[in-house]
Amino acid sequence: MVFSLATERLLLDDLTLEDLASIQRIARDRNIMKYVLIWLENDEQVAAFLRHAIDASQREDRMDYQLAVRIPGTGAFAGLVFIEIDPDQISTAEVGCVLLPEYWKNGYASEILRALLAFGFDKLSLHRVYGKCDELNVASAHVLEKGGLAYEGTLREHVWLRDHWRSTRYYGMLAGEYTAGR
């Protein structure tokens, strides 16, 4: 069965093989990928990413939701999002979002984050949801802060990301904070 999560203006649902070209478009756009710590450096990596997403979606004990962002009505592909349970700490999951530039600055990422937090806490009964971003990624930090996640610290220059040492800012929300904020 296809997984689907509706936000106010968007649909988040399972990736399919038909999304390959859209993911390739994301992967080839340096402007989109500049701060993204997902390795989509060539067509093989894109294909492996999509295969992994589809395999994960078919598991009974699903831990990994790599989803397409679609515009209801047209079904147009607007980006990728994920909520991924940590296999070593199953009460925790990471969320993330990559949108095509024509959809930036419409409040979509904030809307998606709200939907993923609701899904993570209400449906998956998680204790902690976190997001992380390159410290140079002002847009992403804004989204996470606006979404009510607390800044937890920065892991300094822990990975070489294409053209710079990436320092990563961590943001998290606990189940009690989510409930209190409603």
Ligand SMILES: CC(C)(COP(=O)(O)OP(=O)(O)OC[C@H]1O[C@@H](n2cnc3c(N)ncnc32)[C@H](O)[C@@H]1OP(=O)(O)O)[C@@H](O)C(=O)NCCC(=O)NCCS
């Ligand atoms: C990061 C990203 C998902 C943000 O998506 P978005 O839909 O444009 O974000 P929103 O419209 O919900 O914006 C949320 C807030 O951030 C602000 N913001 C968005 N982009 C910004 C930018 N480039 N610079 C400064 N602030 C920005 C918005 O103004 C808004 O704040 P406000 O409500 O106070 O005005 C999008 O820019 C993107 O896909 N970037 C490329 C991939 C990426 O870096 N993903 C994150 C990986 S960790």
